[in-house]
Amino acid sequence: MRHPQLNADGKLQHLLTIEGLPRETIHHILDTAASFVGVSDREVKKVPLLRGKSVFNLFFENSTRTRTTFEIAAKRLSADVLNLNINTSSAAKGESLLDTVDNLSAMHADMFVVRHAASGAPFLIAEHLNRIRGPHVNVINAGDGRHAHPTQGLLDMYTIRHFKKDFTQLRVAVIGDIMHSRVARSGIHALTTLGVPEVRAIGPLTLLPPGLEQMGVRVFTDMREGLRDVDVIMMLRLQSERMRGALLPSAQEYYKHYGLTEEKLALARPDAIVMHPGPMNRGVEIDSSVADGAQSVILDQVTFGIAVRMAVMTILASN
């Protein structure tokens, strides 16, 4: 059976997940992104690659930050952009997800950027659009539940490649709430695909999903042990609703054991880079001195994110 994000020619029609994406495809996206990094520095920050195309940002879950980066990426490619925030109340009015998609599709969108709180929702949308519109419409997953956030995973890889060049000699630690994190899942698939020999997951047992070992990950519950000699530290955001409940007792205790401080950072390699998908909880998962410190590449991630999203949109539109 064909992977649902590929068209009949085996080319990428949608970007739904990094899982199953060949290594060459990832590098192709990153190479294409590299060619766009300069665009943002030019006086005229536009290229005409998506002129005449309509990109619909279809956000069933609010996220100003991610939506904005997609919007900027589409506009720099000269596309027309429409932002649709479909909060849960309009779903409560009775319109089903696919009815919503049908309606928007009738407005001739060429590309849908979808964020949804349910894992897998963009797969359903992509499959439905294939059925009603054929192969000339694209879906980009901008985050689905706990499952995947492929453009974030790709911009993280872009950042790592930018600073570390070679993936095949690295130790990478992903730290925090892996259970609920689509960023972690996409990052892990990308890292293992790109040949990173040691991917570590660090967190309390309540925040580690089953099956990490099968994904090629070494699990640590002791952050100090897990940080030893790593080259890349990928911190995850801890959602505020998880900070106090049956998964964690308090933000303070979490910070003490899993917050990235200068003292813990010193256990990693001296040239280790620190990443975070944002928005950060300073003093919960990361100390301000680390977030703003010399090893932090967090703002670089944001810059690269635009170029990576431009690359993904361009490649999908050209396939």
Next chain:
Amino acid sequence: MRLTILNGRVVDPAAGTDTIAPLHVADGRIAAIGQAPAGFVAQNTLDARGLVVAPGLVDLAARLREPGFEYRATLESEMQAALAGGVTSLSCPPDTDPPLDEPGLVEMLKHRARGLDGAQLFPLGALTVGLKGDVITEMAELAEAGCVGFSSGPEIAIDTQTLLRSMLYAKTFGFTVWLQPQDPQLARGGVAHGGPVAGRLGLPGVPVVAETVALHTVFELVRSTGCRVHLCRLSSAAGVELVRRAKAEGLPVTSDVAVHHLHLIDVDIGWFDSHYRVHPPFRSQRDRDAIRAAVADGTVDAICSDHSPVDDDAKLMPFSEAEPGVTALELLLPLTLKWASEAGVPLPAALAKITCAAAPILGVDAGRLQPGAPADLCLFDPAEHWVVERDRLRSQGKHTPYLGRELEGRVRTTVVAGRVVFSRPA
């Protein structure tokens, strides 16, 4: 009305019969197999050459969606589906809207079913009012209205004290309590088997301990009360092992599995295919293999369809938001035969799981072919290949993982109380 079915392979798992012989029916009952009784003259004959003549199937769980969910299915549509599937006796769970917690509702349902001239309907009553878990129902009244057992619904959503008391009350009258072993707290929010597949897909999991913890609790309460319990829809290797030990200990428990759990596993979800969203969830291959073995060795008494018609709007949703359930009445027989052929189980032993082993759990006279028994029959072609197609399913529920797949074994004629109520042209 006297009918003779000629040339069929008569298989009666209860008696161990497996022979090519005529079967004679008179006054709604089986008159004889083989030699006709003295003076018997058939008014009608039916040629069953190449077909198996089996007892009508007994399905322990088929949701008919009445009352309350008529947009999903109606008694009319689902009774047709039952007959097309060779099912002549079926039990419906009480999770309707309102739940079957009052004798009037049960009488209405029985009355409607009788008018439809379909399969015999044996409702389960709610164990507690509204299935809410606090007030026990008028079980004796409900039994008089036609309930054959009492169920707590799709989970054991009832505190342990109330469960203990409801089991004592049921035991008072000799009723069977039907429990689906799932601890609601441990299963909270879960939509797929709590294993590596759900971990990878980012789907909240239902861990195996949700089943085993519930089973441990139920067994302790059975030891304490002596109440007879039927365990519905086992899903895990650890679960069937606990049932095996409980039976060895002599506890008065029986159990069933849903027929699709004999075949499908969590990996089959693929990329979030909501056709695979069922309750309990499809578990690992190891669990599936243990369930198959447990059905074969008798730990699991019966196979049921767990038929649950779901409308398109509720099914064509992201996996975690889709309504659990598949249409299965018309697939019960072929999927049971598929298991039997793959597992090397002889036909009579396989049919027993959907006939004579299921009927005693309902406490009804069905599922056998001895003279004097009701003439409820399922005539099927064991070798016919057919493709499951949406538009050809009688059920109003069209969602099953088997859409487009080819299955072997197809019902040709269904007889209820001596009358042909369904026949499919060859």
